[in-house]
Amino acid sequence: MKQPNFVFVTGGVVSSLGKGIAAASLGLLLKERGYKVTLQKLDPYLNVDPGTMSPFQHGEVFVTDDGAETDLDLGHYERFTDVTLGRRNSVSAGQIYDTIITRERRGDYLGKTVQVIPHVTDEIKRRMVETAEESDADVSIIEIGGTVGDIESLPFLEAIRQLRLEVGARKTFFIHVTLVPLVRAAKELKTKPTQHSVKGLREIGIQPDVLICRSDTPIPQEVRNKIALFCNVPNNAVISAPDVRSIYEVPLIVHRGGLDALVIEALGLQGDKPLDLTRWESTVRDILEPKEKVCIAMCGKYTHLQDAYKSILESFVHAGAANGVQIEVKWIESTEFETKSPQEVLEHVDGLLVPGGFGERGIEGMIQAIRFARESGLPFFGICLGLHCASIEIARNLCHLEHADSTEFNVETPHPVIDLMPDQLKTHLKGGTMRLGSYPCDLAAGSRAREAYGDERIRERHRHRWEFNDSYRQPFEEAGVRFTGICPDNGLVEILELSDHPWFVAVQFHPELKSRPDRPHPLFRSFVAAAIVHRTGRVGAGERQGHDSPAVSEKSKDSSASDEEAGAGRTTHA
Numbered sequence: 122m123k124q125p126n127f128v129f130v131t132g133g134v135v136s137s138l139g140k141g142i143a144a145a146s147l148g149l150l151l152k153e154r155g156y157k158v159t160l161q162k163l164d165p166y167l168n169v170d171p172g173t174m175s176p177f178q179h180g181e182v183f184v185t186d187d188g189a190e191t192d193l194d195l196g197h198y199e200r201f202t203d204v205t206l207g208r209r210n211s212v213s214a215g216q217i218y219d220t221i222i223t224r225e226r227r228g229d230y231l232g233k234t235v236q237v238i239p240h241v242t243d244e245i246k247r248r249m250v251e252t253a254e255e256s257d258a259d260v261s262i263i264e265i266g267g268t269v270g271d272i273e274s275l276p277f278l279e280a281i282r283q284l285r286l287e288v289g290a291r292k293t294f295f296i297h298v299t300l301v302p303l304v305r306a307a308k309e310l311k312t313k314p315t316q317h318s319v320k321g322l323r324e325i326g327i328q329p330d331v332l333i334c335r336s337d338t339p340i341p342q343e344v345r346n347k348i349a350l351f352c353n354v355p356n357n358a359v360i361s362a363p364d365v366r367s368i369y370e371v372p373l374i375v376h377r378g379g380l381d382a383l384v385i386e387a388l389g390l391q392g393d394k395p396l397d398l399t400r401w402e403s404t405v406r407d408i409l410e411p412k413e414k415v416c417i418a419m420c421g422k423y424t425h426l427q428d429a430y431k432s433i434l435e436s437f438v439h440a441g442a443a444n445g446v447q448i449e450v451k452w453i454e455s456t457e458f459e460t461k462s463p464q465e466v467l468e469h470v471d472g473l474l475v476p477g478g479f480g481e482r483g484i485e486g487m488i489q490a491i492r493f494a495r496e497s498g499l500p501f502f503g504i505c506l507g508l509h510c511a512s513i514e515i516a517r518n519l520c521h522l523e524h525a526d527s528t529e530f531n532v533e534t535p536h537p538v539i540d541l542m543p544d545q546l547k548t549h550l551k552g553g554t555m556r557l558g559s560y561p562c563d564l565a566a567g568s569r570a571r572e573a574y575g576d577e578r579i580r581e582r583h584r585h586r587w588e589f590n591d592s593y594r595q596p597f598e599e600a601g602v603r604f605t606g607i608c609p610d611n612g613l614v615e616i617l618e619l620s621d622h623p624w625f626v627a628v629q630f631h632p633e634l635k636s637r638p639d640r641p642h643p644l645f646r647s648f649v650a651a652a653i654v655h656r657t658g659r660v661g662a663g664e665r666q667g668h669d670s671p672a673v674s675e676k677s678k679d680s681s682a683s684d685e686e687a688g689a690g691r692t693t694h695a
């Protein structure tokens with residue numbers, strides 16, 4: 122078995138500096154140099170996983186193939202490195218304590234006092250080493266959640282300090298991501314917060330090998346030298362990582378700063394192949410140089426927290442780039458429909474996406490929005506809860522099933538078109554008990570889904586309790602609905618489409634979790650292509666507004682037909 126190397130990524134000064142993107146970027150660079158990598162996120166909170174946390178607290182819950190509900194950074198890891206991760210790659214303090222307390226109750230500690238050191242730190246180390254070994258990685262990149270100085274993250278930092286002693290300095294590498302703020306009044310970049318953060322790390326016995334310094338603008342060499350001097354690292358180990366327009370630029374920036382070379386040298390890695398980033402660079406160019414915009418409405422429940430829809434927004438970036446456009450997202454709170462007509466809210470958009478969500482709030486607004494999309498020919502993409510809302514809308518307004526509903530919102534409904542599966546009825550525990558992870562789905566010939574995927578059988582990831590109720594298939598089919606994706610394992614409806622609509626597709630799974638920058642998800646790609654066609658019609662109908670909305674190019678028209686061409690695009694948030 123290989124002796125894995127460990128790269129630890131910690132964060133200082135403030136949160137949200139992009140540690141996850143830094144870890145993912147290094148993962149990509151090492152993978153492209155021919156090394157096998159795995160990535161792991163260690164989160165200091167006491168929840169066993171983020172599955173039970175509100176999206177307002179935690180952002181998106183990223184689901185892996187093996188059905189783990191994980192931190193959204195795993196999404197970045199998978200998107201950047203294209204390595205499929207799983208349950209063991211996301212560890213929380215809750216899981217660590219859960220394991221230890223179970224052992225303690227079993228009597229495994231044989232009378233000993235159970236303590237943070239060594240029992241908690243041993244369990245953290247065990248999980249880090251096992252994950253690296255099981256994935257047969259040359260390098261395991263491990264991100265420690267939180268910020269240095271947090272009480273909660275101390276046991277994790279102590280564990281990585283110990284691990285360096287145990288496996289040897291040549292097998293470990295410490296990256297610290299910090300902030301170098303610009304004090305505008307003094308027109309000066311300030312290094313003190315970074316100095317303090319590194320001081321905090323050194324006090325607990327960790328000397329970082331590299332500092333990735335985040336700032337608004339590039340950090341000049343003399344400032345980097347000063348940071349190096351005060352933080353006890355060589356000058357070339359202070360890497361400037363200024364703000365960028367697209368997160369996909371970060372690997373290129375840290376590579377230019379020498380990050381992968383420093384890691385390879387320090388770990389004594391051998392046998393790397395020459396780095397070729399041409400493909401990645403061309404994707405970044407496509408993202409940064411869109412030729413035009415299309416506007417897609419997102420009508421969801423957590424619209425003022427965009428982290429809640431991280432993977433969907435990234436899927437738009439990928440699909441936009443492939444279609445030569447930038448996706449402008451119009452966020453719609455479904456309460457808007459209480460005061461405005463759907464026509465007013467949606468008339469200037471080119472597509473409607475209703476994403477996943479939980480609970481009753483806002484549902485009636487989403488149903489109104491979907492009705493408008495169905496009746497007016499606006500491309501519609503429903504994801505999970507979006508499929509539930511589409512089913513309710515179709516049941517009520519096309520099948521004339523009065524008061525049709527999901528039993529998630531109304532247990533008394535006379536027409537439970539969306540209902541719990543029998544196994545969910547028996548479930549009382551909330552954590553980790555939904556239908557989770559990857560399931561197969563067979564696609565019907567001649568369907569939009571089959572055309573988009575170009576495949577008969579696909580696999581997609583799930584996270585939900587409620588399902589389309591099979592006993593309503595017939596009235597739906599009579600009303601023009603095609604059930605175009607069925608799970609071969611259990612016959613469940615996974616995709617429904619309307620054949621007499623330009624693009625109306627609702628899916629029970631979460632396609633956004635499998636989109637990659639250079640391999641956009643087929644359904645997102647096809648949806649964006651349909652939105653471009655819709656926009657052409659809208660602009661043609663005299664709705665064109667503003668100088669930033671150039672006419673649809675021939676290229677985009679072609680791409681909507683063939684779904685093949687690569688162009689440019691990125692997502693903004695209107």
Ligand code: GLN
Binds near residue numbers: 476478586588
């Ligand atoms: N609340 C719905 C369910 O549990 C949908 C979940 C989702 O959209 N992820 O089935």
